[in-house]
Amino acid sequence: MRREFVPFHEGTIRKELDELPSKDAAKLASLMSHYEQCGLSNPSPAQIDDYGDGLYRLRHIKPAYQGRLLFFASDRTAGFERLVILMAYKKQGQRAPQHIVETAKKRKKQWENEKKKS
DSSP states (O other): OEEEEEESSHHHHHHHHHTSOHHHHHHHHHHHHHHHHOTTSOOTTEEEEEOSTTOEEEEESSTTOOEEEEEEEEEEETTEEEEEEEEEEEOOSSSOOHHHHHHHHHHHHHHHHHHHHO
């Protein structure tokens, strides 16, 4: 299984990633790359949490790293997934804050509506 992360909107996601502490942004980038490459094997040290409705969170298994990413799989074909980054943020608790989840859901709908038009 090959995966590829793509941003919901390049400028928006870049800005959110730039707002993370540099150590956490670097670790998150490393986790994204690892998850893209790991296929069906254990994604550790990446941890994927299911937030329902096709929404997932990527984080490091060690809670000291504070970078978080919400995403969904927009395209799935045999051996490939396109993962859309909806939100990048700094950890604020055990679960993603509700306003961040709501923003991610709105962005997911926007992405899906745009894809229907094209």
